[in-house]
Amino acid sequence: EPEVTQTPSHQVTQMGQEVILRCVPISNHLYFYWYRQILGQKVEFLVSFYNNEISEKSEIFDDQFSVERPDGSNFTLKIRSTKLEDSAMYFCASRQTTTSGANVLTFGAGSRLTVL
C-alpha cells in the first residue's frame, strides 16, 4: 500500500537553529499538508499546498515557517530559527482528489522535533 514517508523520525536541535523536515508524499497525490502535535495537545493544521503554492495556512504558520516542493517529489517544511515551543511531532499528509468532498488524507509516521 502506498505510504507517505517522513524523515528524520527524530531530530534534536539547539534553539535558533534552522530545521528542515522532509516528506515524500504518495506519487499521484496533488494536495500536501503539514500538521503538528505538541505533546499532550491537539493535532493542529499548519499549512496546505497545491499546485506549487500555499493554499491555506494557520496562524501558527508565521514567517519562521516555509514549505516547498523542490524537486517534484519531496515536500519540505523549514523552520528558520527554532524556538523551544516548536518542539512537537510534525505530520506530513497528502491527498489525491482534485474535487471537493471528503478530505481523505494519508499521513506519514511523523517527525519528532526536540528543541533544546
Place this chain on the structure above:
Amino acid sequence: AQSVTQLGSHVSVSEGALVLLRCNYSSSVPPYLFWYVQYPNQGLQLLLKYTSAATLVKGINGFEAEFKKSETSFHLTKPSAHMSDAAEYFCAVSRAGFQKLVFGTGTRLLVSP
C-alpha cells in the same frame, strides 16, 4: 469555527469488551467527520468517515460510528476489543470543500487481557 471534543484521554477495556470512544463536534455547517487511529511509531490511519450519507458508518477492523445530529456526536464503537486495538484514536471534523481537518486531542485505548 469547527471543533471536536474527545471525552477521556485514556480508555481502558478488557479484551472482548465493548469499545466506546466519545467524540462531540461543533460546526455551523454540515460537517464531515473522521476517525483516525495511530499505532505506536506509525502515522495517522483513516478508520472511517462520515460525509452526509448513511449516519451509521462502518470502518476497518470492525469499528463503526454513528452520526447523531441531535446530540452533535460521532462516537466510535467496536463490539469486542482485541489486543491489537490498543492505539491512539483521533476524531476530526472538516467542512465540505475545505481542506483543513480539525482534530480532537485524542483518546488512548488500552486493552488488557
